[in-house]
Amino acid sequence: MPGVIFLSEITRGSLKMKITLVTVGKLKEKYLKEAISEYSKRLSRYCKLDIIEVNDEKTPDNASEKEEILIKNKEGEAILKHIKDNMLVVAMDLKGKMLSSEEFGTFIKDAGVRGNSDIAFIIGGSLGISDEVLRRADHKLCISKMTFPHQLFRVILLEQIYRGFRIINGEPYHK
Template identity: 75%
Template sequence: MNITIITVGKLKEKYLKEAINEYSKRLSKYCSLEIIEVADEKTPENASPKEEENIKLKEGLSILKHIKDNMYVIALDLKGKMISSEELAGFIEDRALSGNSHITFIIGGSLGISQEVLSRCHYKLCFSKMTFPHQLFRVMLLEQIYRSFRIIKGEPYHK
């Protein structure tokens, strides 16, 4: 199985890099993992809705350049469906069994994900109605993917 995470913005914090490295190492037992960072656009203070849409569009075009036809694309979106860890594991396993062995997760920037990217996605997933920093969210996503593989393999995991 191949997992790709396309995310807006560079990771700067050392403690988050260490967590991502740890989960990447753990995941190497279960899948091939690639994390792609695309540049985030600077958002001016008091940006108009039009300026915000243009920023999301630019970030979205950068994301779309990395999406290939054989990828099953999942957007992390506040309007997506909320599921349990067990349901995510089943979802990932179902994708693999149905021939979608390359799953790509999209983490947008601070303004969210452009409509162009959302239109390309097969599924929209919401972790919570709360807002999280997208850098921290990368760690949360990796942890849930790791947990999913542990569940799929019948290995112990924290409930």
Template identity: 65%
Template sequence: MKITLVTVGKIKERYFEDAIKEYSKRLGRYCKLDIVQVQDEKTPDGASEAVERQIKDKEGQRILSNIKDGAYVIALAIEGRMLSSEELASRLQKLGVDGISHIVFVIGGSLGLSDEVMGRADYALSFSKMTFPHQLMRVVLLEQIYRSYRIMAGEPYHK
């Protein structure tokens, strides 16, 4: 299976980069992983709703241009469905059984995802009702994907 992360913004902290590299390496034995970073837009202080919508739309167009036709898209969104690690593993396994060969996970910028990106998503996934820095979410998402593959393989890691 091919897994792609399409994310907004660059990783700035080395410790996040190191964690992402570690989980990318671990995932290499289970799937083909690609991480695509699209440029984020600067949000001016006190931006109006219209300006924020324009920013999300610009970032959204960059995201959508990196999603291939036929890919199954999972958008990370606060309003999405929360799953346990076992449920995520089961969902990924079912997608594979159903013939899905490419899954794209999308992590938006500080303002979230545009309506167009959410409309393209096949599934909205939430890790919490809390807001997390998008850089940290990359690490958390990669760890959960890795955990899912370990669960699917019946390997000791989970717990």
């Protein structure tokens, strides 16, 4: 049947999902770049991975709430330029739903089964994600209630995506 994706295609790895990370800010630290490179290499057997960095806006010390909203909105506009209509958009948000690694793997698998093989994960800047981007998101997920530097969070998210694909494919992973 054209357009129908069978579960066995995903679990055998013959379906190449496309995962896009749209992130605010540039990576500066060498060790983070190396970790991103390693997970990108590992993920290449499961999906096509694109990482898009949009500029972060400088936040003045003691910025007012209005200034912070303007900064988030400007970053949000830059994020939305990279979101296509057919993408399943997942905003990483502290108010989002928390999933175990197994549930996250199921989330990715179910997206593919429903024909959403192009998933965009959004990582905001230090102030978070704009309301406009949150409204565009199909899902809001939270990895932890703890706050992480958004550059380090890229590595954490890529590791969880990699772990999710290993779970989907019935491959060993650390519990």
